[in-house]
Amino acid sequence: MVAQLVRLKLTLLGNTFRRSVWQTIGMALASVYGLGIIVMVVAAAVLGGTTDPVTTGQVLTLAGALVVLGWWVVPLFAYGVDATLDPQRFVTFAIPRRRLLAGLAAAGVVSVPGAVTLLGGLGVSFAWWREPLALLAALAGALVAVALCIVGSRATTTLLAPLLGSRRYREVLAIVAVVPLVLLGPAIGSLTSTFSIGPDSVGEAVEPLARVVAWTPFGAPWALGSAVHDGAWGLLAARLAVVLATLAVLWTVWDRALARALVTPPGGETAGAGKGLGWFSRLPATPTGAVAARSATYWLRDPRYAASIAVVPLLPVVMYVTGVNAGAGTSFLMLLVAPLVAWVLGFGISNDVGYDNTAFALHVAIGVPGRADRWGRALPVLVAGTPIVVAFALVGCAVAERWDALPALLGISAGALTTSVGISSAASARFVYPVPKPGESPFKTPQGATVATMVAQFAAMGLMLALSLPTLVLGIVAIVTGLPAVGWVALAVGIVLGGVVLVGGVRWGARTVDRRRPELLQQVMAFR
Known part of the structure; x- marks a missing residue:
């Protein structure tokens, strides 16, 4: 045997x-x-x-x-x-x-x-x-x-x-x-x-x-x-x-x-008593509102999304310890926390369709418009992520004692959040790769997913970095030189350029969803 x-x-x-x-x-x-x-x-x-x-x-x-x-x-x-x-x-x-x-x-x-x-x-x-x-x-x-x-x-x-x-x-x-x-x-x-x-x-x-x-x-x-x-x-x-x-x-x-x-093999879990509609009762009864309510529920209840949230409060600790170990001080590294948090939150929806698994069939069956699908997934990240990113920017400037760098840091962070959300909205409509199924361990690596995941993620990250370069350059120049005027320019460029990428990415993703909805469902079903 x-x-x-x-x-x-x-x-x-x-x-x-x-x-x-x-x-x-x-x-x-x-x-x-x-x-x-x-x-x-x-x-x-x-x-x-x-x-x-x-x-x-x-x-x-x-x-x-x-x-x-x-x-x-x-x-x-x-x-x-x-x-x-x-x-x-x-x-x-x-x-x-x-x-x-x-x-x-x-x-x-x-x-x-x-x-x-x-x-x-x-x-x-x-x-x-x-x-x-x-x-x-x-x-x-x-x-x-x-x-x-x-x-x-x-x-x-x-x-x-x-x-x-x-x-x-x-x-x-x-x-x-x-x-x-x-x-x-x-x-x-x-x-x-x-x-x-x-x-x-x-x-x-x-x-x-x-x-x-x-x-x-x-x-x-x-x-x-x-x-x-x-x-x-x-x-x-x-x-x-x-x-x-x-x-x-x-x-x-x-x-x-x-x-x-x-x-006595373990049996299925019994469903608990309902406790209201949650986010569905708080958001508008529209296609966009329904998708946004479901996405917000995912972020709070799905372990696969919770892993991204758990990293956020740990980033300042990682940056602080890294700076102390390097012996180079913590000022500059603490200023990086807010942009990193913005990027992590925005990148979290880069494979939303894959995380939906078979639930995406409901979008196909009832014909959810691509615009509602894309904005419904992006809005919870933007609404919840904006105050979080601003808070980390304020904390970073306070720890580094660099309040003069606040406008530039806000510009870099705002550009990182909106750019990453826009690119993720477009990428998740075009590139779907296998992820752990609902209820499975969030650390599980599906068979055949490693290379596809790396290629898709590196492509998306490379595009995010390329589109964020103007804001990054201006922001770094403002932080290094301490020129307040350059910092305010970086803030304006970050908001405007990030907003353009956000709107463009959502619109492109919406058209792609409308055009490739059956193909997306076929890809997701093949991961079962």
């Missing part, structure tokens, strides 16, 4: 290369990139083990602990990203549960994350290549660590499946999950700038933490090589006991959770 499930996973993985040429190209590029990262990490580990094995072992313990922790935590945020070999699909098969567990565990390695973790873990073990016994212990620890990754991720997701399948949980989690992802880069940069680069400083910084982490299930398997290197055989036995005990507990939890899931 184990071999059968592994062959099934390999077959499913191989079939993904036959569905789309672009998907095959994207997978090949991702594989080459992943292999390059593995080679770099392994080379660094081997070099470090040759020069300073003690510090290298401590760093590997901390890095490996993060890998195991990521395997346990990330599936909770990206639940439903990989549904192949879902245990629910084996409910009608009379497969003994223990064999099913073993088969699913082995098949978990047959994936890009599993293969990268296995190859990387075995590769970094060669940091102990000068000591055969330490090398054997490190290799065994890497294999056990991969087992902890696979079994731990399966145990947590199977145990929490009823909660993870809740729509309210996904809506809240979509917002919460963005916070650590956005702050990860600044946090790493802050930690890097805190410690000097010298090996002595690195050892002093990581030694106390590595000593504690080595006693946890996350770091214990990666610290087996260090224990053998130090000749601490009792410590080796204790760490191995921690690993094996944790693996046994996780296997038991997964076994019982799977038994419950196979007998």
